[in-house]
Amino acid sequence: MPKETFFNLPDDKRSLICDVAIEEFTEYLYDQASVNRIVAKAGIAKGSFYQYFEDKKDLYMYVLQVIAEKKLEYISPVMRNPYQHDIFTLLREVYLSGIQFAANHPDYAEIGTKLLQSKNSPIFDQVVDENLPAANDMFEALLARAVERGEIKADTDVKLFAYMISSMTAVVSSYYVENVATTYGDELMETVDKFLDFLKHGLGTDSSQLSR
Amino acid sequence: MPKETFFNLPDDKRSLICDVAIEEFTEYLYDQASVNRIVAKAGIAKGSFYQYFEDKKDLYMYVLQVIAEKKLEYISPVMRNPYQHDIFTLLREVYLSGIQFAANHPDYAEIGTKLLQSKNSPIFDQVVDENLPAANDMFEALLARAVERGEIKADTDVKLFAYMISSMTAVVSSYYVENVATTYGDELMETVDKFLDFLKHGLGTDSSQLSR
DNA sequence: ATATGATGTGACCAGGTGGTCACGTGACCG
DNA sequence: CGGTCACGTGACCACCTGGTCACATCATAT
Numbered sequence: 001m002p003k004e005t006f007f008n009l010p011d012d013k014r015s016l017i018c019d020v021a022i023e024e025f026t027e028y029l030y031d032q033a034s035v036n037r038i039v040a041k042a043g044i045a046k047g048s049f050y051q052y053f054e055d056k057k058d059l060y061m062y063v064l065q066v067i068a069e070k071k072l073e074y075i076s077p078v079m080r081n082p083y084q085h086d087i088f089t090l091l092r093e094v095y096l097s098g099i100q101f102a103a104n105h106p107d108y109a110e111i112g113t114k115l116l117q118s119k120n121s122p123i124f125d126q127v128v129d130e131n132l133p134a135a136n137d138m139f140e141a142l143l144a145r146a147v148e149r150g151e152i153k154a155d156t157d158v159k160l161f162a163y164m165i166s167s168m169t170a171v172v173s174s175y176y177v178e179n180v181a182t183t184y185g186d187e188l189m190e191t192v193d194k195f196l197d198f199l200k201h202g203l204g205t206d207s208s209q210l211s212r
Numbered sequence: 213m214p215k216e217t218f219f220n221l222p223d224d225k226r227s228l229i230c231d232v233a234i235e236e237f238t239e240y241l242y243d244q245a246s247v248n249r250i251v252a253k254a255g256i257a258k259g260s261f262y263q264y265f266e267d268k269k270d271l272y273m274y275v276l277q278v279i280a281e282k283k284l285e286y287i288s289p290v291m292r293n294p295y296q297h298d299i300f301t302l303l304r305e306v307y308l309s310g311i312q313f314a315a316n317h318p319d320y321a322e323i324g325t326k327l328l329q330s331k332n333s334p335i336f337d338q339v340v341d342e343n344l345p346a347a348n349d350m351f352e353a354l355l356a357r358a359v360e361r362g363e364i365k366a367d368t369d370v371k372l373f374a375y376m377i378s379s380m381t382a383v384v385s386s387y388y389v390e391n392v393a394t395t396y397g398d399e400l401m402e403t404v405d406k407f408l409d410f411l412k413h414g415l416g417t418d419s420s421q422l423s424r
Numbered sequence: 425a426t427a428t429g430a431t432g433t434g435a436c437c438a439g440g441t442g443g444t445c446a447c448g449t450g451a452c453c454g
Numbered sequence: 455c456g457g458t459c460a461c462g463t464g465a466c467c468a469c470c471t472g473g474t475c476a477c478a479t480c481a482t483a484t
Contacts, residue, residue, distance in 0.1 A: 005461070027332065031244060035442060045463040050443065088416070117329040152415040157406050160387060161415065164407075167383040168376070175375045194369050195376075202414035203364040203373065204300070217431070247472060257433040262473065425484100432479070440471070449462070454455100 002062050006052035017042045017052070021063050026107040029114050030060055030123045057123065064115070064127065067108045074101045087146035088200055091165070095172055095192050102173040103181070103188065113170060135166045165199075214274050218264035229254045229264070233275050238319040241326050242272055242335045269335065276327070276339065279320045286313045299358035300412055303377070307384055307404050314385040315393070315400065325382060347378045377411075 006014065020042040024033045035056055039049050053059045076093040078085055102109035118124045139162035146152045172195055180187050218226065232254040236245045247268055251261050265271045288305040290297060314321035330336045352374035358364045384407055392399050 008461090029241075034440085036440085046443085046465095047445080047463050048461080051461070056442065150417055153417055156415060157403075159391065160403065160406060161410070163387045163391070164380070164383060164410075168380070171376060171379040171383075175372060179371065179375070191369075191372065194372060198373070198376075198414060200414045200416035202410060202412045203368060204412035205362055205365055220431090246470085248470080258435095258473085259433050259475080260431080263431070268472065427484075428482085430479105430481090433475105433477085435475095435477105437474075438472100441469080442467105444467075445463105445465095447463085447465105449460105451458105451460090453458085 002053050002058060003051065009052070013044075017044065018063070018066065021059055022066075022107055022111065025060065025063055025114065026110045029118055029121070030056075031118070031121055033060075035059075057126075060123070061127070063111065067105075067111060070105060070108060071101055074098075082142070086149070087142055087151050088196055090142060091199065092192060092196050095169060095195060096188070098169045099173050099176050099188055099192065102177050106177055109173065109177070113174070116170070135169075136162055139165050168195075214265050214270060215263065221264070225256075229256065230275070230278065233271055234278075234319055234323065237272065237275055237326065238322045241330055241333070242268075243330070243333055245272075247271075269338075272335070273339070275323065279317075279323060282317060282320060283313055286310075294354070298361070299354055299363050300408055302354060303411065304404060304408050307381060307407065308400070310381045311385050311388050311400055311404065314389050318389055321385065321389070325386070328382070347381075348374055351377050380407075 006017075009017075017038075020038055023041070024038050028034070033056070035049060036046070038059075039046050053062070074097040076097050078093045079090065079097075082090055115124070115127065140158055143152065143156065143158045143162055143165075147154060147156055147158065172191070176188065176191050180191055218229075221229075229250075232250055235253070236250050240246070245268070247261060248258070250271075251258050265274070286309040288309050290305045291302065291309075294302055327336070327339060352370055355364065355368065355370045355374055355377075359366060359368055359370065384403070388400065388403050392403055
């Protein structure tokens with residue numbers, strides 16, 4: 001947690017520091033990110049920085065928290081009542097909100113991606129071990145329930161595809177942002193629907209005659 | 213390329229240096245990897261290192277080349293005559309050889325993964341820009357041909373799924389190595405076949421098509 | 425025995441890192 | 455006015471990095 005002094009700062013200065021920090025963590029992994037560059041860009045003295053934050057980790061954690069709060073705004077109302085919808089509807093919402101978030105805040109999304117890339121850095125264990133298995137477990141639970149309900153094949157390897165699906169959220173997002181558009185639009189729906197159809201029916205032609 | 217002096221070294225010393233380097237690049241991204249640690253672990257003087265290699269990049273490139281040579285041993289004969297097989301057979305071979313390689317040489321595979329994670333480091337452009345779009349383009353060509361042949365749906369977004377499939381090679385491999393086994397075995401076939409079935413038919417049951 | 429040339433060596437360099445600390449500055453208060 | 459106290463400051467610290475270089479070592483050829 002940043003120190004009191006940070007929150008006492010005038011709003012513009014505080015948000016400038018915040019913006020500069022986000023810019024830095026967007027461009028560099030945690031280990032590469034430089035406090036020296038941050039204070040230089042923000043135009044504050046090194047000493048001041050350490051009066052606002054305990055250390056580099058403190059700043060990083062704060063930035064992650066800001067991002068998490070932003071991301072919360074994107075999760076769909078549908079996801080709050082998961083038991084009322086089938087798994088493909090839920091997955092559609094998950095991917096939609098994920099891509100929307102990535103499209104509207106590519107910098108924030110990039111920081112999240114970078115965090116996942118730091119798997120071997122000590123910082124990773126301290127941050128992710130507490131928060132991230134959550135995503136995998138959630139997909140596992142969703143898939144298990146979908147099997148029970150007969151929404152997906154009974155012999156689905158739940159663990160394998162929970163892993164695949166949670167990995168693919170990042171892949172689909174980055175594809176969309178890199179290749180389709182950087183804003184929310186009709187193409188977004190299209191990309192997600194293509195992907196959802198793939199999840200449901202695969203790429204093969206034999207099953208497509210049933211559904212299309 | 214390493215200097216002549218490196219190849220003049222007695223075999224055991226040369227392969228020790230090579231092993232230590234691989235160990236280092238397995239554990240750290242290129243930027244984090246430390247020449248100081250490498251020479252310490254290998255028990256050679258700093259100055260000697262720079263008599264064997266131009267610089268850190270030179271060593272890294274050499275290690276990558278060793279890995280690439282190793283990986284070549286794994287590509288299936290099937291892939292050498294791609295036009296005789298349907299796309300799912302080809303993909304099966306691609307994933308099989310990818311996982312076999314990762315299972316037999318987890319350290320080598322890890323270095324490859326780490327390279328892909330260094331997307332923003334200057335080293336990435338120098339290495340990958342020449343070699344990697346290849347993978348994506350290959351999948352794109354395979355998919356386009358599969359569409360022509362009627363092996364997959366006519367309206368498949370070739371670019372999107374070329375991207376997905378090439379990303380998923382890494383995901384499937386890492387899942388297999390982390391969660392199933394670290395050696396080649398029957399489970400390998402099982403994992404790949406599960407995944408191939410998913411690519412072909414999707415996760416959905418025949419009745420779940422109602423829900424969209 | 426001497427000379428030559430390739431190879432081994434580690435102190436050293438410039439430049440970076442995260443973090444500290446003694447001191448300045450200035451706003452408020454009695 | 456003097457006192458106080460929160461905040462601003464940048465020189466400084468120890469430590470690390472990739473890379474260099476003058477010198478030591480040693481096998482071979484003469």
